[in-house]
Amino acid sequence: xxxxxxTTLKILIIxxxxxxxxxxxxxxxxxxxxxxxxxxxxxxxxxxxxSVDGNKAKLAIWDTAGQERFRTLTPSxxxxxxxxxxxxxxxxxxxxxxxxxxxxxxxxxxxxxxIVQMLVGNKIDKExxxxxxxxxxKFARKHSMLFIGMLQILAEIFLEFCCIRxxxxxxxxxxxxxxxxxxxxxxxxxxxDNGCSSxxxxxxxxxxx
Amino acid sequence: xAAEEKGEGCAPKQQEEAEPGGQREPGALRxxxxxxxxxxxxxxxxxxxxxxLFPENEQxxxxxxxxxxxxxxxxxxDAVLPAMTAxxxxxxxxxxxxxxxxLLKDPILKENPLLITQVRSYDARARVLxxxxxxxxxxxxEDLEVLEESLLESLKExxxxxxxxxxxGFLRDNSLVISLxxxxxxxxxxxxxxxxxxxxxxxxxxGAAALGSTAGIAVMASLFGAAGAGLTxxxxxxxxxxxxxxxxxxxxxxxxxxxxxxxxxxxCTGKYxxxxxxxxxxxxxxxxxxxxxxxxxxxxxxxxxxxxxxxxVNMMAQEALKFTxxxxxVTALTWPASLLTVASVIDNPWGVCxxxxxxxxxxxxxxxxxRQQGQRPVTLIGFSLxxxxxxxxxxxxxxxxxxxxxxxxxxxxxAPVEGEAKHWRALTRVVSGRIINGFCRGDWLLSFVYRTxxxxxxxxxxxxxxxxxxxxxxxxxxSVVNGHLxxxxxxxxxxxxxxxxxxxxQLEERGSGSLFSPQARKxxxxxxxxxxxxxxxxxxxxxxxxxxxxxxxxxxxxSSSSALREPFPPCPDCSHSxxxxxxxxxxxxx
Numbered sequence: 069x070x071x072x073x074x075t076t077l078k079i080l081i082i083x084x085x086x087x088x089x090x091x092x093x094x095x096x097x098x099x100x101x102x103x104x105x106x107x108x109x110x111x112x113x114x115x116x117x118x119s120v121d122g123n124k125a126k127l128a129i130w131d132t133a134g135q136e137r138f139r140t141l142t143p144s145x146x147x148x149x150x151x152x153x154x155x156x157x158x159x160x161x162x163x164x165x166x167x168x169x170x171x172x173x174x175x176x177x178x179x180x181x182x183i184v185q186m187l188v189g190n191k192i193d194k195e196x197x198x199x200x201x202x203x204x205x206k207f208a209r210k211h212s213m214l215f216i217g218m219l220q221i222l223a224e225i226f227l228e229f230c231c232i233r234x235x236x237x238x239x240x241x242x243x244x245x246x247x248x249x250x251x252x253x254x255x256x257x258x259x260x261d262n263g264c265s266s267x268x269x270x271x272x273x274x275x276x277x
Numbered sequence: 278x279a280a281e282e283k284g285e286g287c288a289p290k291q292q293e294e295a296e297p298g299g300q301r302e303p304g305a306l307r308x309x310x311x312x313x314x315x316x317x318x319x320x321x322x323x324x325x326x327x328x329x330l331f332p333e334n335e336q337x338x339x340x341x342x343x344x345x346x347x348x349x350x351x352x353x354x355d356a357v358l359p360a361m362t363a364x365x366x367x368x369x370x371x372x373x374x375x376x377x378x379x380l381l382k383d384p385i386l387k388e389n390p391l392l393i394t395q396v397r398s399y400d401a402r403a404r405v406l407x408x409x410x411x412x413x414x415x416x417x418x419e420d421l422e423v424l425e426e427s428l429l430e431s432l433k434e435x436x437x438x439x440x441x442x443x444x445x446g447f448l449r450d451n452s453l454v455i456s457l458x459x460x461x462x463x464x465x466x467x468x469x470x471x472x473x474x475x476x477x478x479x480x481x482x483x484g485a486a487a488l489g490s491t492a493g494i495a496v497m498a499s500l501f502g503a504a505g506a507g508l509t510x511x512x513x514x515x516x517x518x519x520x521x522x523x524x525x526x527x528x529x530x531x532x533x534x535x536x537x538x539x540x541x542x543x544x545c546t547g548k549y550x551x552x553x554x555x556x557x558x559x560x561x562x563x564x565x566x567x568x569x570x571x572x573x574x575x576x577x578x579x580x581x582x583x584x585x586x587x588x589x590v591n592m593m594a595q596e597a598l599k600f601t602x603x604x605x606x607v608t609a610l611t612w613p614a615s616l617l618t619v620a621s622v623i624d625n626p627w628g629v630c631x632x633x634x635x636x637x638x639x640x641x642x643x644x645x646x647x648r649q650q651g652q653r654p655v656t657l658i659g660f661s662l663x664x665x666x667x668x669x670x671x672x673x674x675x676x677x678x679x680x681x682x683x684x685x686x687x688x689x690x691x692a693p694v695e696g697e698a699k700h701w702r703a704l705t706r707v708v709s710g711r712i713i714n715g716f717c718r719g720d721w722l723l724s725f726v727y728r729t730x731x732x733x734x735x736x737x738x739x740x741x742x743x744x745x746x747x748x749x750x751x752x753x754x755x756s757v758v759n760g761h762l763x764x765x766x767x768x769x770x771x772x773x774x775x776x777x778x779x780x781x782x783q784l785e786e787r788g789s790g791s792l793f794s795p796q797a798r799k800x801x802x803x804x805x806x807x808x809x810x811x812x813x814x815x816x817x818x819x820x821x822x823x824x825x826x827x828x829x830x831x832x833x834x835x836s837s838s839s840a841l842r843e844p845f846p847p848c849p850d851c852s853h854s855x856x857x858x859x860x861x862x863x864x865x866x867x
Contacts (some may be wrong), residue, residue, distance in 0.1 A: 109353065110317035113360040113368070128368055130360075138314050144321075144375035 076126040078148055082170050083155035084163040085134030088190040092155060093131045108133040110141055146177035151184040158189045161198040164207075171211065185211075316351045318376040323347055324364030325373050326409045330747070331402060332367055335706070336681070339402060340365040377413050400682035401654035401709040404535060408710075520636050524569045528556055531563030535654040535685060540568045542661025542691075542764065543630070545579040555768040558779045561656060570637045570666070571630070578626040578662075582722070582762060585623050620725075627726050631693065634662045638669025645683055646674060654685035654709070658777060660764040664692035664738070668704075675703040686710035688775055689737065690754070691764045693723060696737035698744040705746050713750045714742050715775055722761035 081089045090108050094100055097114050112131040117124055130145045132138075154170055156163040167187075174183070189204045311319065327340045344365045348358055528539065539556045549555060552569045559565065645655060659667045667687055674680040684707050692714065694700075704712055716738050717723075723738050741751035757763070757770050764771065772779050 106354075106356065109313060109357050110321070111360045112356065113363040115363075128363070137312065138317070140379050141314055141318060141321075141375065144373075 076128050077150050079127055079129045079151040079153065080145055080149040081129065081131045081153045081155060082142070082174070083134055083188075084157070084160075084166050085136070087134065087155045087157040087160070087163050089134060089153075089155050090131050092153070092188065092190065093129060097129075107135055108138075110138055111145060142173070143177040146174065147179045149178065149183060151186065152178075153186045153188055155188045155190055156199070156204075157191050158197050158199045158204075159191050159194045164189075164199045164203070167207065313353070315380060316353055317357060318379040320344070320348055320351055320353060320357070320361055321364050322373055322376040322380065322413060323406065323410060324361045325376070326406055326413065327365045328367035330405060330409060330709075333706070336402075337366065339681070343403070343406075373413055380414060400652070401535075401685040402682045404654045404685055405709040520571070520633070520640055521573070522569060522571050523637060523640060525566045526553055526569050528553055528565035528567050529560065529563055531565075533562045533564040533653075535562050535564075535656065536650055537561040537565040537656045537658060538568060539565065540570075540657065540659035540663030540666045541575070542659065542663040543579040543582065544572060544575040545583060545765070546576075549579070549765055555660070555765045556658075558769045558781065559658070559772055559777060560780045561658070561778045568637075568641065568663075568666070571633045574626065574630050574633055575662070578623075578630050581623045581626045585722075586760070586762060623722075623726060630662050631665070634665040635669045638666040638671075639673040641666060641670040642673035642677070642680075645670070646677055646680060648683075655683060656686045656688075656710075657684065658688040658690075658772075659692075660690035660768070660771075661738075661761065662693065664689035665694050668692055668694040668737075671704045671707050672700075674707045680707050682709060684708045684710075686713065688713045688715065688777065690715040690771060690775070691717060691720060691723060691738040691758070691761060692736075693726070694737050696735045696740055696742050698742060701737075701742050701744045701749070702746075705744075705748050708748055710748065711750050712744075712746075712748045713752060713775055715752045715754045715771065716740055717758040717761075717763075718753070718755045720758065720761050 081093060083089050085107070090105055090112060091101060093112070093114055094102065094105070097116050108131060110133055112133075114129045114131065116127045116129065118127060119125075130149070132142050132145060152174060154167060156167055158164075174185075187204065187208050189199065189201075324344050327343060331340060341362055344361045345358065348355075348361055525538070528537075537559070539559060541552045541555055544550060544552070552572070553567045556565070556567055644650075657667045657670070659665075667689055671684065671687065674683070687704075687708055689712070696714075701712070714737055718739060720739055723736060727736050741753070742749060752775060754771060754774060757767055757774055769779060773781075
């Protein structure tokens, strides 16, 4: 089965504790929601094979623990990651504010400079929303601008809002496929060595933003 | 912060330690008392090491079982299993530094840098893993052995007592205990903990150690081989095949959790008249055996070698030969007529022994496979035809099932076997630790006896074996060994060069062990690890330049550490190289 898989893409999910990183992953891989989901210990790992136009790619997804006590472990996962999904909780401003720290960490430990970033504002179904949509968009735009300024078109943050609780299949899929699409996009933008390899090249023809 | 955790609970350390896991058994091991992050890091470290050490597909069940057992043992929730399995399968194994750092920074580990590794089945692979992890955590291997010994003591004391506790409470007082537990125990209740300790004082507290096992005697029996008699108890019941003599002679009176078997290449009259003579200074483990085989033929061979070197070929000619061989133009080599006329003196006994050694090797393989030695890792060392015995033993084992995890390291010195990598590939299946090929470029005798053979250009004892595997270590002994006979005469020096422990260095260790306080010991260790780093680079240089000159290994001989005691030449940063490899592959695909 592994033979027809063209490449393995390493995707990392980061963000503060309790924002719904594991739920997002669960929604993507198993399409379920568990309100009682326990805190992640260290890191969780899931593999999902996705197919784009018959070209298969394996997504190796590392779901990190947001809790402070496991924070020291996180740097070891950054290495070699091709995509990062940053998650915040729209009902907790602090998780949004701390995104800057996460971005810093990402910059410090990440081994490649063309990492694809996706920003996810989670729990939009909840009443007591603290971070509104525009703020998120502004943040995303600011940082993609920043990256464009520094490293030309190296990476961009795309924003996706979702509510894991109520959603159906599509949400998780949208987030991850979005990340993959971003990788495709970057390959398209002429980046030779971003490691996404032949899979993404094969997908190029069909994927247009 | 805690309030923001929304019930996820950022458990402080104290709470951690009061977890049921820590309290369930009063003598619970400290390894489980590490904070959760520490335990996670420890498990991950083992997982990554497993993936690095045994990446072969056929080992995947071993890796999975091992890591499963270990996660369970550490009291980590099952939720971490997928991640750990991924680590053990080589995914995300980009770096061990972070994990190592966390463990090294841990206050418990800092206070008392003592580490226990526990395995249910003390298999060679487990020992290699333990060595690797200890090395990553900058714990000297000697400490590991000290703890191995003290465990053995406790095993002996406790063997007749029965305890309800199937697990092990070992050094429960002031020591941090980190354990590796392997579930796939063929031996059921066998729980053999290994401790790499910070100080020699541990031996004292080992008296308080309690080994619990549902059946202590059974444990002892399975650990040390049938009815405890072990290898010396083995007698060849009937003539097997073409073998006339086959017996294990004890080299040292001791019991240890790993054993060493030395195999002599030939016998001489006089000082080297016995099988044990060349190995007199070896002290790699306190339980060592020497294989006595076909003494009649080996004696004949020895005499032939003697008469050849002391009578027929004069010293001048020998030196000339050495340099001719050394220059590498073996194809164009014209053997002196004087040598060719007496060729039959050596050719006949050599041919006989060549054949016998292969048979003996196969027989040895079956003895090891039947676990006469018990469930203990075995290290095999042999020179000349003894190395050939080992080679054939490993080849035979490679064809059998369940042959993994028996052999830890093998050392082949001046091996008269084919040196092509594809033949050696099979050995990697059987050997868990390292395969050391000690060769000498100027070994004209070996070159001579292979003059008519088709493999003459590719003899392992004359050149490095070009096998791309972490296990394969080639050592140029040209500066130590002047001719084939030196393998016997210079064994002490060779053993040191190769990194096998000798009595001398054992004494040194003991001395320093008791002299230094734990503090001093710590700094010593730090210094040691730096020195190791240097040696790594040096070794790499030496390896890179091994084509050039035999003198390249002169310093290796002098430096105290070497292949065996420096278990894993590529440093933890080896991930860089894999990284770049990946990239290279990626580029290739592009």
